[in-house]
Amino acid sequence: MRTNINLLFYLKKRSTYRNGPVAIYLRFTVDGQRAEGSTGKTCDPSRWNTQTGRAIGTKEDVRTLNAYLDTLQAKAQEFHRWMTANDEMVTAESLKNRFIGKTEKVGTLVTVFKDHNQKMRSLVGQEFKKSTLQRYETALMHTKDFMQLQYNVSDVPILPKKLKPGKYLIYRASL
Numbered sequence: 001m002r003t004n005i006n007l008l009f010y011l012k013k014r015s016t017y018r019n020g021p022v023a024i025y026l027r028f029t030v031d032g033q034r035a036e037g038s039t040g041k042t043c044d045p046s047r048w049n050t051q052t053g054r055a056i057g058t059k060e061d062v063r064t065l066n067a068y069l070d071t072l073q074a075k076a077q078e079f080h081r082w083m084t085a086n087d088e089m090v091t092a093e094s095l096k097n098r099f100i101g102k103t104e105k106v107g108t109l110v111t112v113f114k115d116h117n118q119k120m121r122s123l124v125g126q127e128f129k130k131s132t133l134q135r136y137e138t139a140l141m142h143t144k145d146f147m148q149l150q151y152n153v154s155d156v157p158i159l160p161k162k163l164k165p166g167k168y169l170i171y172r173a174s175l
Helices: 060-085 092-100 109-123 130-151
Strands: 005-012 022-030 033-043 157-160 171-173
Touching: 005 060, 022 060, 022 092, 033 060, 033 092, 060 092, 109 130, 109 157
Parallel strands: none
Antiparallel strands: 005 022, 022 033, 157 171
16 A cells, blocks of 8 residues: 655744744654654754755754754655555554654454453453353454455454544554
């Protein structure tokens, strides 16, 4: 699946900004969804080209800053290639998390199902009957058989979708 990915460097002025250097931020955009983060660098707004997303000038500090931003861009492209090659779901948030080193705990459908059944097993006799547990065990068996038969896979990763207030949790399975 082809995704549209863009990386933008921009200056983010605070509402209390008067003068002096401003923080440089980067924005990942994947299929219209955005995720932002700080680069840890600053630049004077008078020396910033918004079209290129780089500092203007030929001094050593400007060249060093632009080289650093080029390195960040190459690193982001490499993460995207790696995620695509490993069939990971590429979203703006997942790309940003991979970029900053924060790894997401990716669950799988069978793992979540087994965890649920284990919790059910501990509640048999207190809140649930043994027949309820048997139904969940049967549902797990049928789910595994269906995935193997229909998609020729033994398990699928699931990522929780971000919740908005008043919305229900929806899982997105990537097959």
